[in-house]
Amino acid sequence: MKKIGILTSGGDAPGMNSAIHTLVKGGKQIGIEVLGFNKGYQGLIDLDYQVLDVSKSEAYESRGGTILGTSRCLDFLKPEVRQATVAKVKDLGLDGLIVIGGEGSYQGALALHQLGLNTIAVPGTIDNDIANTDQTIGFYTAVKSVVAMVDQVKTTAASHEFIFAVEVMGRRAPDIAYWAGNALDVEGIIYRPEDMHLEKVLNQIKRSRQQGKNYQIFIVAEGISSAQNFVDWLKPHLDYNIRPLNLGHVQRGGAPAALDRLLAKGFAEKALAALTEGSSGLNVAIKGRHILLQKLEETITAKKELVLPYFF
Numbered sequence: 001m002k003k004i005g006i007l008t009s010g011g012d013a014p015g016m017n018s019a020i021h022t023l024v025k026g027g028k029q030i031g032i033e034v035l036g037f038n039k040g041y042q043g044l045i046d047l048d049y050q051v052l053d054v055s056k057s058e059a060y061e062s063r064g065g066t067i068l069g070t071s072r073c074l075d076f077l078k079p080e081v082r083q084a085t086v087a088k089v090k091d092l093g094l095d096g097l098i099v100i101g102g103e104g105s106y107q108g109a110l111a112l113h114q115l116g117l118n119t120i121a122v123p124g125t126i127d128n129d130i131a132n133t134d135q136t137i138g139f140y141t142a143v144k145s146v147v148a149m150v151d152q153v154k155t156t157a158a159s160h161e162f163i164f165a166v167e168v169m170g171r172r173a174p175d176i177a178y179w180a181g182n183a184l185d186v187e188g189i190i191y192r193p194e195d196m197h198l199e200k201v202l203n204q205i206k207r208s209r210q211q212g213k214n215y216q217i218f219i220v221a222e223g224i225s226s227a228q229n230f231v232d233w234l235k236p237h238l239d240y241n242i243r244p245l246n247l248g249h250v251q252r253g254g255a256p257a258a259l260d261r262l263l264a265k266g267f268a269e270k271a272l273a274a275l276t277e278g279s280s281g282l283n284v285a286i287k288g289r290h291i292l293l294q295k296l297e298e299t300i301t302a303k304k305e306l307v308l309p310y311f312f
């Protein structure tokens with residue numbers, strides 16, 4: 001094996017650069033050239049890449065985002081585009097590819113494997129929306145950011161006796177809402193459709209006020225409701241002021257937490273070893289303290305669980 005490619009796809013996630021650096025450094029150590037395709041699958045289609053060296057990847061290793069850029073590439077959804085792309089990258093002499101991304105990117109990685117390009121996927125998304133792995137790269141950092149931002153809004157909430165509906169990211173999975181909401185002392189976490197239950201929410205507010213707390217926080221997973229929609233729904237039934245707060249893309253920013261850097265390094269080492277041994281159609285994952293390889297086809301169809309890092 002002489003030449004491999006790597007790309008980041010879907011939303012960026014803090015820790016992607018740590019994974020990239022580990023792959024570049026690891027590749028160098030075993031004499032493999034590492035091409036970084038720019039802007040996700042778009043770079044693969046256009047053969048738009050950079051030859052990565054350790055001095056560059058090292059400089060960005062501790063930063064958020066991705067030095068390769070990323071995209072949501074609609075062209076890659078077309079089977080004929082994927083087929084032509086595989087032919088082109090094989091002509092380029094590429095022996096294999098590592099895709100770092102979320103659930104959608106996994107679908108793309110599986111398609112490439114089925115077309116005969118050796119491909120390994122690495123879970124990189126703040127959403128933690130991939131089945132059969134405890135965490136994805138970027139998730140810890142996003143939860144940490146959400147907790148810090150909600151802590152920050154508490155003082156103004158208390159001063160004005162406001163209720164805040166705080167919308168957090170997670171299109172297909174409410175993990176950020178669930179973890180951050182449990183880490184914080186909030187009145188409610190709206191992470192399932194049944195949590196939009198008027199009587200339950202009003203009781204949560206009443207109980208909190210009776211206990212002497214003069215502000216309330218509801219964490220709302222974006223897949224269930226927007227902050228504004230939650231406010232519009234609740235406001236007619238309240239005697240208190242309520243405000244929407246959509247935390248938005250700041251959740252994807254910032255430097256990766258140490259745990260995300262560790263995870264990224266472990267994932268990248270495992271993925272590189274698998275690719276260089278000739279494996280394909282696999283993804284890396286973490287279960288408990290073990291980094292594992294799994295079949296992409298099974299991961300994509302498996303049911304995603306929602307769990308905290310411990311059990312009560």
Ligand SMILES: Nc1ncnc2c1ncn2[C@@H]1O[C@H](COP(=O)(O)OP(=O)(O)OP(=O)(O)O)[C@@H](O)[C@H]1O
Pocket residue numbers: 009010011012041071072073074075076077101102103104105106107108109111124125126127129
């Ligand atoms: N079914 C599919 N077949 C082939 N490629 C796909 C498929 N679904 C998604 N992709 C490719 O993967 C890209 C990223 O997918 P998507 O936008 O869903 O983000 P993601 O990887 O799930 O990350 P995030 O969780 O951060 O949003 C898409 O833009 C597309 O190029």
Ligand SMILES: O=P(O)(O)OC[C@H]1O[C@](O)(CO)[C@@H](O)[C@@H]1O
Pocket residue numbers: 010011012072125126127169170171222252
């Ligand atoms: O940046 P975009 O394309 O608006 O995507 C936002 C989506 O990406 C994610 O942040 C995941 O990367 C989701 O939580 C969110 O719904």
